[in-house]
Amino acid sequence: MPTAASGGAATSSAASGEQGGGGDVAAYVQAQRAYVKCLRENGVDAPDPDDKGNIDFGDDPALKKDAEFQAATEKCADHLRAVPESVEKGNQTELTAEQIKVKQQYAKCMQENGASDFPDPGPDGLGQGEWDQSSAGAKRAIRICGPIVGVPATPGPGKG
Structure with a gap:
């Protein structure tokens, strides 16, 4: 924002x-x-x-x-x-039930693929806290789980 x-x-x-x-x-x-x-x-x-x-x-x-x-x-x-x-x-706009489900799936995927400290979303789908994004496991989890939230697994070349 x-x-x-x-x-x-x-x-x-x-x-x-x-x-x-x-x-x-x-x-x-x-x-x-x-x-x-x-x-x-x-x-x-x-x-x-x-x-x-x-x-x-x-x-x-x-x-x-x-x-x-x-x-x-x-x-x-x-x-x-x-x-x-x-x-x-x-x-923040209120999330739909489907959006909350996607956030929950993303959190579970992150936790299972190397970012064990990735926080669960609250009942409203919001409220994710701090976690270590710099570890090798976290970076791997981001690559694996990114498509769940619309981030491509292999981003194209940067512009600029």
């Missing part, structure tokens, strides 16, 4: 190790207000954050490339805070 700094709604997880208590949300909203104030002081007509701190800059891809916007987001970056877990989860 895009962040406030990238020109989209501020819903990205940036080290969201915070718990979802009301105090975290209030502090996050306050930080987002300070971020918007800073952007405005630096020439960007930024919208007010909503009651959960989300800032909707719209879907204009040119905004990200705008030099004034880029300069303002750099100057104001110290106001950005991690999105509280409760806000982040509230911004």
Whole structure:
């Protein structure tokens, strides 16, 4: 998901190790207000954050490339805070039963093919936590299980 700094709604997880208590949300909203104030002081007509701190800059891809916007987001970056877990989860769309089943199949495949610490998804299909992605077993499991979630087993050549 895009962040406030990238020109989209501020819903990205940036080290969201915070718990979802009301105090975290209030502090996050306050930080987002300070971020918007800073952007405005630096020439960007930024919208007010909503009651959960989300800032909707719209879907204009040119905004990200705008030099004034880029300069303002750099100057104001110290106001950005991690999105509280409760806000982040509230911004995610609810998964269908089929999507949850796919997440469960993927987790089982990962666990059985070298990533034994890969977390099981919660009942809503979300909530996967930390796991070691750098081990040889994890890399093997990703290759084997990737097709379950639409990642090709042998990706084509990179572009660029």
